[in-house]
Amino acid sequence: MKPRILVSRLVFPEAIERLAEHFEVDYHQEDAPLPPAQLAARLADKQGALTLISDRIDASALAAAPGLKAVCNVAVGYNNLDIEALSRAGIMATNTPGVLDDTTADTAWALLLASARRIVAADKWVRAGQWQGWKFHDDWLGDDVHHATLGILGMGRIGQAVARRAAGFDMRVTYHNRNRLAEAEEAACRAEWVDKETLLRQADFLVLMLPYSPATHHAIGAAELALMKPTAHLINVARGGIVDDAALIEALQHKRIGGAGLDVFENEPALDPRYFALDNVVLTPHIGSSSRATRLKMALLAADNLIAALSGRRPPNLLNPQAFAG
Numbered sequence: 001m002k003p004r005i006l007v008s009r010l011v012f013p014e015a016i017e018r019l020a021e022h023f024e025v026d027y028h029q030e031d032a033p034l035p036p037a038q039l040a041a042r043l044a045d046k047q048g049a050l051t052l053i054s055d056r057i058d059a060s061a062l063a064a065a066p067g068l069k070a071v072c073n074v075a076v077g078y079n080n081l082d083i084e085a086l087s088r089a090g091i092m093a094t095n096t097p098g099v100l101d102d103t104t105a106d107t108a109w110a111l112l113l114a115s116a117r118r119i120v121a122a123d124k125w126v127r128a129g130q131w132q133g134w135k136f137h138d139d140w141l142g143d144d145v146h147h148a149t150l151g152i153l154g155m156g157r158i159g160q161a162v163a164r165r166a167a168g169f170d171m172r173v174t175y176h177n178r179n180r181l182a183e184a185e186e187a188a189c190r191a192e193w194v195d196k197e198t199l200l201r202q203a204d205f206l207v208l209m210l211p212y213s214p215a216t217h218h219a220i221g222a223a224e225l226a227l228m229k230p231t232a233h234l235i236n237v238a239r240g241g242i243v244d245d246a247a248l249i250e251a252l253q254h255k256r257i258g259g260a261g262l263d264v265f266e267n268e269p270a271l272d273p274r275y276f277a278l279d280n281v282v283l284t285p286h287i288g289s290s291s292r293a294t295r296l297k298m299a300l301l302a303a304d305n306l307i308a309a310l311s312g313r314r315p316p317n318l319l320n321p322q323a324f325a326g
Contacts, residue, residue: 003310005048008034008055011074015050015299022307023048040064048306050074051081058082062089070309074302076100076289077239079212083320093319094305098157099297100289105161107288108207108237111261114282115233116205117142118259121279143204143231143258145169151203153196153219154238155181155189159209163189174199200227205235212239222247231258237288240264240271249274252281263288 005023007016010031019025026042028034033054034042043049043065051057053075062068062085070092073081078095086093114120122140125131134140146169152159155177163173173191175181176199186192200206206228210216220234221244228234234257236243245266251257259280265271268286275281289295305315314324 003047004045005050005306005310006042006046007050008039008042009052011050011299012296014296015303018300018303019050019306023310036061043068048072048310050302050306053077053080056080057086059085062086062091070094070306070315072302072306072309072315074298077212078319079239081319087320087323090323090325092309092315092323094302094309094315094317095319096298096301096305097317099301100294101157101161103291103294104158104237104288105165107263107284107290108158108162108209108235108261109165111237111263111282111284112205112207112233112235113145115235115259115261115280116145118280120282143233145171145205147171148204149174149202151175151194151199151206152191152209153177153199153206154209154211155191156209156211158237159207160185160189160191162207162209163191166190174202197227200224201229203232204229205233208234208236208238208242210238210242212241217241218244218247220244220248222250225251225257228257230256233258234260235262236260237263240266240268245272245275249278252278255280 002024005019005025007025007027010029016025016027039055040061043061046065047067048070050072057071057080059082068091071081071086072094074096076095076097081093083093118140149172150166152163152175155175166173167190173189174194175191176194176196180193210219219242225247248260249272252260261282263284264286275283305317308315318324
C-alpha cells in the first residue's frame with residue numbers, strides 16, 4: 001500500500017497530482033487551516049504531512065501520530081513547526097527556501113515605494129472623488145527614493161536581492177547582519193556593513209529581513225524606533241513579531257517616523273485594528289511570495305521534499321538532520 005499523507009490546506013493541483021503518484025492523499029480542500037483538534041485527528045494514521053505556515057505542528061499534534069515520519073512546510077519560514085518536538089520524535093521537517101527570494105524582494109520594493117510616495121492614501125483620495133485640486137507645496141508630498149540610504153537588517157538571500165535592486169535608484173546601501181558578508185557578496189550588492197545603531201540612525205528606508213526566533217522577537221521596538229529619522233520608512237516582509245506592533249503604531253500615530261509598509265504582523269490575521277486608522281502605513285496580507293509562479297514552485301518543492309523523505313532519501317531542504325535515519 002502507498003504511504004498515507006495529509007495535505008492540510010488548498011494547494012495547486014499540480015502538487016496534488018505529483019503527490020498522488022506516490023501516496024494515498026488525504027486532502028483538506030479548503031483555503032483555511034484545520035482547527036488544532038481536527039489537524040491532530042487527521043494526522044493520526046499518516047506517515048507524512050504537507051503543511052502551511054498557519055498549521056501549528058507541536059507535541060500535542062504529534063502525540064496521536066506515532067507513524068508520522070515527515071512534515072514538509074510550504075514556506076521558507078517554519079516557526080509553526082516545533083522543531084525540537086519533531087526531532088525528539090524522529091520526524092523530519094523541511095521548508096522551501098530559495099524559490100521565493102526574488103518575488104519577496106519585489107514585494108519589499110513595492111511596499112517601500114508605496115510608503116514613500118503615499119500611493120495607497122492617494123488612491124483612496126482619488127476613488128473618493130476628492131480630486132478637485134491640490135496644493136503644489138503641500139498636498140501629497142512624499143519622500144524621494146533615489147539617492148537615499150537603504151538599510152537592511154538581515155542580509156540573507158532575500159536581503160541581498162533587495163540590495164541589488166537599489167542600484168537602479170542610485171541608493172547607498174547599508175546592512176547589519178550577525179555575520180558579515182564575504183567581500184565579493186558585499187561588492188555584488190554594493191552594500192557596506194554597519195553596526196545596528198548606525199543602521200537605524202542613517203537609514204531613510206529600513207527593510208527587515210530577519211528570521212523569526214526568540215532572539216529576534218521585538219528586534220524593532222520603541223528604543224529602536226526612537227533612533228530612526230522622523231522621515232524614515234520601515235518595511236517588514238519578514239515575520240510578525242520581529243516588530244513590536246504597539247510601539248510601531250505609537251510611532252506612526254505621533255509621526256516619529258515617516259511611514260511603514262507591512263506585509264506581516266503580530267497575531268496575524270488578527271492584527272492590531274489601530275493600524276486601520278493610519279494613513280501613513282501600507283498594509284498587505286502576508287503576500288510576500290504571492291506570485292502564481294513562485295507559489296507553485298514552493299508547493300512542488302514541498303512535495304519533492306515529502307517524496308524524498310518517505311522514499312528513504314534525505315530531503316533537499318531538511319531542517320533537522322538528526323531526524324534523518326539514512
